[in-house]
Amino acid sequence: MNANPVASASVCGRVMLVGAGPGDPELLTLKAVRAIRRATVLLVDDLVGEGVLHYARRSTRIVHVGKRGGCQSTPQAFIHQLMLREAQSGERVVRLKGGDPLVFGRGGEEAEYLRAHGVEVEVVNGITAGLAAATALQIPLTHREHAHGVILVTGHAKQGGARLHWPTLAAAAAQGLTLVIYMSVTTAAEVQSGLLRTMPASTPVAVVQHASLPQQRHAIGVLGELVTLIAQHRLGSPAIILIGDVLTGLQQLTATDAQMHAA
Ligand code: SAH
Numbered sequence: 001m002n003a004n005p006v007a008s009a010s011v012c013g014r015v016m017l018v019g020a021g022p023g024d025p026e027l028l029t030l031k032a033v034r035a036i037r038r039a040t041v042l043l044v045d046d047l048v049g050e051g052v053l054h055y056a057r058r059s060t061r062i063v064h065v066g067k068r069g070g071c072q073s074t075p076q077a078f079i080h081q082l083m084l085r086e087a088q089s090g091e092r093v094v095r096l097k098g099g100d101p102l103v104f105g106r107g108g109e110e111a112e113y114l115r116a117h118g119v120e121v122e123v124v125n126g127i128t129a130g131l132a133a134a135t136a137l138q139i140p141l142t143h144r145e146h147a148h149g150v151i152l153v154t155g156h157a158k159q160g161g162a163r164l165h166w167p168t169l170a171a172a173a174a175q176g177l178t179l180v181i182y183m184s185v186t187t188a189a190e191v192q193s194g195l196l197r198t199m200p201a202s203t204p205v206a207v208v209q210h211a212s213l214p215q216q217r218h219a220i221g222v223l224g225e226l227v228t229l230i231a232q233h234r235l236g237s238p239a240i241i242l243i244g245d246v247l248t249g250l251q252q253l254t255a256t257d258a259q260m261h262a263a
Contacts, residue, residue, distance in 0.1 A: 012087075012088055012118050012119065013084075013086075013087030013088045013089075013090070013093075013118075013119045013120070014087060014092075014093070014119065014120040014121070014122070015083050015087050015093045015094075015095055015114050015119055015120070015121055015122075016035045016039075016093070016094045016095065016121075016122045016123075016124060017095045017097065017101040017102075017107050017110060017111055017121060017122070017123045017124070018031075018032045018035050018036065018094050018095065018096050018097070018101065018123075018124040018126070019032060019097060019098075019099060019100045019101045019124060019125050019126015019127070019128075020032065020044075020045075020047075020048040020049065020052045020096045020097060020098055020099070020126055021049075021052070021098075021099065021126040021127040021132070021212070022049075022098070022099055022127055022128075022129045022132035022133075022211045022212040022213070023047075023048075023049035023051075023052075023098075023132075023210065023211070023212045023213040024049065024051070024132075024212035024213060025049060025051035025052045025054065025055070027126075027127050027132070027212055028052060028055075028126070029124060029125065029126065031124045032124050032126065033055050035094050035124055036052070036053075036055040036056050036094060036096065037055055037056070037057065038092055038094075039056065039057075039060050039092050039093065039094035040059070040060060040061065040091045040092045040093075041060065041061045041063065041086045041091040041092070041093045041094070042056055042060055042061070042062045042063065042094050042096055043063050043065050043079065043082060043083060043086075043093065043094070043095045043096065044062060044063065044064050044065065044096045045065065045066060045096065045097045045098050045105070046064065046066030046098075047097075047098030047099070047238055048096050048097070048098050049213060052096070063082070065078075065079050065082070076106060076109070079110070080110065080113045080114075083095055083110065083113075083114060083119075084113075084114065084117050084119060087114070087119045088119070095107075095110060097126070098126075098129070098238075099126050099127065099128040099129045099132075100125055100126045100127070100128040101123055101124070101125075101126065102123060103128045103130075103152065103182075104152075104154050104182050104183065107123070111123065128152070129182065129211055129238065129240055130150075130152055130180035130182065130240050130242075132211040132212045132240075133180070133206075133208035133211040133239075133240035133242060134180075134242060134246075135211075135212075136208050136211045136212065136216055136218060137206055137208065137218060137220075137242070137247075137250055139206075139242075139246055139247060139249070139250055140246055141178045141180065141242075141246060142178065142246070143245075143246050146176070146244070146245040146246050146248065147176055147177060147178045147244055147245060147246050148175075148176045148177065149176070149177045149178070150177060150178045150179075150180055151169065151172065151173065151177050151178070151179050151180065152180050152182070153169065153179065153180070153181055153182070154181070154182045154183050154184070155181045155182065155183050155184025155185075155186075155187040155188070155190070155191050155241070156182075156183035156184065156186070156187055164194075165194075166190070166191060166193075166194020166195050166197070167194055167195070167197040167198045168198075169194075169195070170194070170195040170196075170197065170198035170199040171198050173195075173199065173243065173244060174198065174199060176245075177244070178242065178243070178244035178245075178246050179195075179241075179242070179243040179244055180240060180241075180242055181240065181241040181242075181243070182240060183237070184239075184240075184241050185207070185209075185230055185235060185236055185237050185239045185241075186237065188226055188227050188230050188241070189227050191226065191241065192223060192224075192226040192227055195223060195243070196223060196224065199223055199243075200223070201222060201223055201224025201225075202222050202223070202224065203222060203223040203243060203244070203245075204220070204221075204222060204223075204243070204244065204245065204247035204248055204250070205220070205221055205222060205223050205226050205229070205241060205242065205243045205247065206218060206219065206220045206221075206241070206242045206247050206250065207219050207226075207229060207230055207233070207235050207239055207240070207241050207242075208239060208240050208242070209235045209236065209237075209238065209239040210238065210239075211240065217233065217235060218235075219232070219233040219235060220247065220250055223243060226241070
């Protein structure tokens with residue numbers, strides 16, 4: 001006997017979970033463009049760039065189901081039910097999510113819910129914001145001399161969920177890993193003080209807002225001044241904080257630049 005009667009139901013309907021990338025429509029994959037063009041219903045997150053939607057047909061129903069931290073947002077349960085209803089009624093449903101659908105976007109939960117209700121799910125990758133942020137600064141996230149790997153981490157834990165232990169993470173990063181922190185501008189004080197318990201204050205950091213979009217902005221500095229850096233440059237969400245030695249060259253360039261302007 002099957003323990004999960006829902007999972008054993010025959011497959012009915014199909015949803016594509018598609019990564020819209022960091023915002024620049026030119027960073028969409030060909031698969032994503034094809035899916036958007038074929039969709040009859042597009043369920044769109046609020047971090048999806050407007051330009052991406054130009055690929056949709058005029059007849060496509062576009063539903064914005066944003067879930068921005070701290071703002072009025074569509075409850076996740078509602079999004080689940082909407083996807084299910086549209087898929088079951090035979091629509092070609094594309095769930096368009098910022099970046100990659102399976103990196104911090106609750107795409108995993110959405111896929112699980114749909115599959116448990118007998119809906120077929122296909123995932124199409126997108127370029128995740130952390131990668132786009134590094135490219136915005138033209139720096140590598142790994143480097144044979146500075147970084148053997150990358151940690152993608154969220155600065156915004158689920159309410160009531162287990163909190164990250166930043167000093168432990170800092171110790172791992174000190175082994176030669178670059179930290180790429182999502183959803184962290186509002187929790188930067190906690191990130192800074194937690195990491196400083198293990199990492200030197202002089203560790204290079206960068207904050208990139210709106211990576212890949214025309215309004216992209218960034219600031220470069222050191223961990224000991226992360227919060228000040230964000231405030232001084234008036235950076236806000238959506239942004240990525242990058243931390244690690246891969247930023248050293250960039251930091252030196254910025255310092256030289258500042259000296260040249262002061263001279
Ligand atoms: N699935 C997405 C992440 C969703 S979580 C991805 O793979 O990129 C939302 C967080 O992503 C934001 O709080 C911010 O930290 C980051 N983000 C998304 N788009 C961004 C952009 N264009 N520039 C900088 N950060 C971005």
